[in-house]
Amino acid sequence: xxxxxxxxxxxxxxxxxxxxxxxxxxxxxxxxxxxxxxxxxxxxxxxxxxxxxxxxxxxxxxxxxxxxxxxxxxxxxxxxxxxxxxxxxxxxxxxxxxxxxxxxxxxxxxxxxxxxxxxxxxxxxxxxxxxxxxxxxxxxxxxxxxxxxxxxxxxxxxxxxxxxxxxxxxxxxxxxxxxxxxxxxxxxxxxxxxxxxxxxxxxxxxxxxxxxxxxxxxxxxxxxxxxxxxxxxxxxxxxxxxxxx
Amino acid sequence: xxxxxxxxxxxxxxxxxxxxxxxxxxxxxxxxxxxxxxxxxxxxxxxxxxxxxxxxxxxxxxxxxxxxxxxxxxxxxxxxxxxxxxxxxxxxxxxxxxxxxxxxxxxxxxxxxxxxxxxxxxxxxxxxxxxxxxxxxxxxxxxxxxxxxxxxxxxxxxxxxxxxxxxxxxxxxxxxxxxxxxxxxxxxxxxxxxxxxxxxxxxxxxxxxxxxxxxxxxxxxxxxxxxxxxxxxxxxxx
Numbered sequence: 001x002x003x004x005x006x007x008x009x010x011x012x013x014x015x016x017x018x019x020x021x022x023x024x025x026x027x028x029x030x031x032x033x034x035x036x037x038x039x040x041x042x043x044x045x046x047x048x049x050x051x052x053x054x055x056x057x058x059x060x061x062x063x064x065x066x067x068x069x070x071x072x073x074x075x076x077x078x079x080x081x082x083x084x085x086x087x088x089x090x091x092x093x094x095x096x097x098x099x100x101x102x103x104x105x106x107x108x109x110x111x112x113x114x115x116x117x118x119x120x121x122x123x124x125x126x127x128x129x130x131x132x133x134x135x136x137x138x139x140x141x142x143x144x145x146x147x148x149x150x151x152x153x154x155x156x157x158x159x160x161x162x163x164x165x166x167x168x169x170x171x172x173x174x175x176x177x178x179x180x181x182x183x184x185x186x187x188x189x190x191x192x193x194x195x196x197x198x199x200x201x202x203x204x205x206x207x208x209x210x211x212x213x214x215x216x217x218x219x220x221x222x223x224x225x226x227x228x229x230x231x232x233x234x235x236x237x238x239x240x241x242x243x244x245x
Numbered sequence: 246x247x248x249x250x251x252x253x254x255x256x257x258x259x260x261x262x263x264x265x266x267x268x269x270x271x272x273x274x275x276x277x278x279x280x281x282x283x284x285x286x287x288x289x290x291x292x293x294x295x296x297x298x299x300x301x302x303x304x305x306x307x308x309x310x311x312x313x314x315x316x317x318x319x320x321x322x323x324x325x326x327x328x329x330x331x332x333x334x335x336x337x338x339x340x341x342x343x344x345x346x347x348x349x350x351x352x353x354x355x356x357x358x359x360x361x362x363x364x365x366x367x368x369x370x371x372x373x374x375x376x377x378x379x380x381x382x383x384x385x386x387x388x389x390x391x392x393x394x395x396x397x398x399x400x401x402x403x404x405x406x407x408x409x410x411x412x413x414x415x416x417x418x419x420x421x422x423x424x425x426x427x428x429x430x431x432x433x434x435x436x437x438x439x440x441x442x443x444x445x446x447x448x449x450x451x452x453x454x455x456x457x458x459x460x461x462x463x464x465x466x467x468x469x470x471x472x473x474x475x476x477x478x479x480x481x482x483x
Contacts, residue, residue, distance in 0.1 A: 011345070080328045083300050083332060085349070089351075
């Protein structure tokens with residue numbers, strides 16, 4: 001792996017996004033609007049807003065980065081630039097890591113803005129440290145973008161790439177514990193939820209909100225999220241092919 | 246294999262999507278020359294070039310480039326490849342594209358200035374690629390292939406859609422590079438480019454019709470116009 005090339009890829013992806021201010025505005029603006037809607041819908045002091053609000057701060061970056069990365073990567077494949085890169089002296093992991101870095105950077109902006117809004121104006125209470133919420137939101141974003149990179153290998157068109165969002169992301173959201181606490185799920189659903197990375201990302205945020213970060217399960221959550229990111233990067237690099245049909 | 250062969254293709258067979266694109270191809274490209282790969286659209290030119298740069302899955306046969314099997318990691322810093330469709334980032338400027346590829350290739354900022362001059366795009370450095378014409382985009386793509394001063398340049402239709410003056414300038418550039426020892430393999434589907442090459446590979450339906458210099462081909466077929474030479478060769482093969 002080369003830091004020079006990873007950095008070059010990350011800078012390039014960021015410059016491409018900078019050329020597209022509307023996408024940036026959507027990435028940052030949409031979660032803000034949704035957060036306001038959530039607070040207005042249930043009310044500032046409702047248990048729903050207070051319990052769901054913090055995990056939502058992690059779900060937004062997870063979803064947006066999954067989508068944006070899989071489409072950007074697919075574009076790289078179809079435009080021929082990936083083929084050109086594959087003839088150059090770089091490692092496949094440099095490309096994947098470069099993408100992950102770039103979208104992590106975007107996620108820092110997104111997570112910071114949405115968190116400031118939620119914790120400040122909207123009155124979301126987080127018993128644990130506030131900075132940890134932002135850190136976990138960024139981890140969610142990296143998880144989303146690395147999964148998006150991996151999944152984009154199986155999409156041939158942008159339509160297919162977009163359809164992978166409901167296919168890969170929605171089941172994880174349904175089973176992560178947001179809608180039904182996991183200890184109330186049917187055993188087979190709970191078994192599946194253990195195998196999904198978002199479950200741990202959700203749990204880490206929920207524990208931060210409840211200030212249970214001394215709990216051993218919080219450490220387990222963090223380790224699983226980091227492991228899933230590493231695994232997704234490795235799988236993403238493995239599914240990039242130098243030789244294609 | 247002659248000592249001066251930069252590329253040696255032996256019994257290459259490529260199947261794409263169930264269709265045999267190259268049934269059984271063998272050829273050589275001399276080092277330090279400008280070799281033209283000519284043939285109509287769909288004749289397998291791009292597939293052959295992709296096999297040479299090591300991005301094409303091959304069914305059987307071998308491709309050796311600069312003494313190593315095509316696709317070897319060591320070759321990646323020695324080959325410049327320009328794909329048929331301009332493979333540059335449309336939403337970045339010309340300069341941003343070249344600076345990115347220069348960083349990946351560990352080439353200098355000076356290399357960016359050099360290649361911009363070589364393809365006559367100095368004034369377009371700050372322009373977003375999507376706003377450029379097709380020919381200008383192709384030149385950005387070519388410039389990226391020139392960045393690392395590779396030993397072998399594989400160019401897939403680099404002069405399509407360019408005005409005659411630019412085309413002449415680019416062919417002069419290619420010959421200048423060859424004089425300094427670079428090997429160039431340039432594909433084209435326009436016959437009038439053939440005369441600018443030191444050697445020609447004529448490809449049709451995945452089969453090599455001829456490998457010779459333009460002068461040899463004229464002598465062999467008795468035709469003066471290279472278009473007619475090609476037609477005559479097809480008739481002989483039929």
